[in-house]
Amino acid sequence: MTQNTVEKTPVTLLGLGAMGAALARTWLAAGHPLTVWNRTPARSAALAAEGAKVAGSAAEAVAANSLVVVCLLDDASVDEALAGADLTGRDLVNLVTGTPAQARARAEWARERGARYLDGGIMAVPPMIGAPEAGGYVFYSGSRELFERHRRTLGVPAGTTYVGEDAGFAALYDVALLSAMYGMSAGAAHAFALIRKEGIDPASLAPLLADWLVAMAPGIHLTADQLRSGDYAKGVVSNLAMQVAGVPTFLGTAEQQGVSPELLSPYFELMRRRLADGHGEEDLTGVIDLLIR
Template sequence: MTDNAPVQPTPLTLLGTGAMGTALGRAWLAAGHPLTVWNRTPARTGALAAEGATVAATAADAVAANRLVVACLLDDASVGEALEDAGLTGRDLVNLTTGTPAEGRSRAAWAKARGARFLDGGIMAVPPMIGAPQSGAYVLYSGSAALFEEHRETLTVPAGTTYVGADPGFAALHDVALLSGMYGMFAGVTHAFALIRREDIPPKDFAPLLVSWLHAMAPMAHTAAEQLESGDFTRNVTSNLAMQVAGSTTLLRTAEEQGISPELLTPFLALMRRRLSEGHGDEDTAGLVDLLAPGEN
């Protein structure tokens, strides 16, 4: 006789009900997952309690309620403090607290010593994107592959999932690497708007041009990746370093003419000139990676 009963959504515990934690919790509740929540400040659990979550008096009680435990707290230290008195044996701990690669590895060892499987996560989204179809939100995961596969369906409810490896530090490393690229882009956007700030050029008219240009340039990351893997920074070069360094003087002169600081550009331009001075004029800018991570080529 075949059991055709529908599979019930996995119950889980959520530690931390700040803006991100609340967004995660709402997504799980909306999908029918029984949810137990805890927060150091109990009043902040009110929104999820009103939507059907069970509020635990202590973090230890919350952990005891379910096998799957998700932490979304302030920092790594707060994870340790919250779980200090919790029984973790047999639990699956998914840590979505922002941290460093070293903290992810250390917390994985800490969890294993307490009898838990561990998965670290890096959330590539802001709270309004969580649980929103087509928002592009996703979470990077690393650590226990078995844990990830078993709970993949539940973890996919709030946002897409991308598993990046068994090393527990890889989720945080990918997270910070992606954010670093983002802030580099923010620096360029900031400088671009500063250049036109005092002119009769409406920023809203300039913005579409800027977005289109950055979108067209973004695929250079694929070329850089191929060059880094091959070790040949002269492969498929369109505009070599010598040409780019020569042209960079125009960027600096224009900033001076417009009366704005070039401080967002000068660090990168200095790296370009340094690489050129070492005899790499026929390369692309991917070679600059070796100046930041010497000994890796």
């Protein structure tokens, strides 16, 4: 074992699915002593050959190191895996995708068991782990002191973005960004559906569609500015009244192309409701207020 390896923070990792295995390999490659555990032991074999220590149980893995990273399937699997583990004095970093409420409850659960807690939201897919140029990163929330203590180690697999002391914020940011992604994907799906029956190569539409979405992305900053100021008419280029007037064209085109409008109709309905409330000179930002219950 080299002196460089000795100086690296030892890590325990629970969960060796596609993401967990990617995390494990980046820590091993960077010289961090690594103890791993997985419910299906066969998944540990390859990592053992690469230098990881394989624990026989989750409790044994937790006992091995102060820094314990959890990358399991869901919140329920965390309960199951850690049921018999002594968390006293441990620094628990939970990378399981969950809701803000689950993260806050898990932070209290960890505190009651003598552990300090960070919640994480991974904004990456496994191939992006260990590849800084890919742009993947992880949101972290919870103890700032704990984050600062392990920032360098946590930053080995992917970039780190700390978003606050509230343990639920990492999950909230994670789901907010992923929700926007699904909304974008829904719009792209509708666009491809419109040309599906025509003699148009989807590959010819793809670069135009991608470039258009990139060109529209800066509008997100205007929306944020309008929300902060409360002035939804600030900087408007195409007001709500004008955009609602164009809705029949979108719906008519979908009907003519034999495409269901179900991905777009809910948003169009919100636009109409906002217009009916007398906000025709505003931007689309007002539909956000209609979503708040």
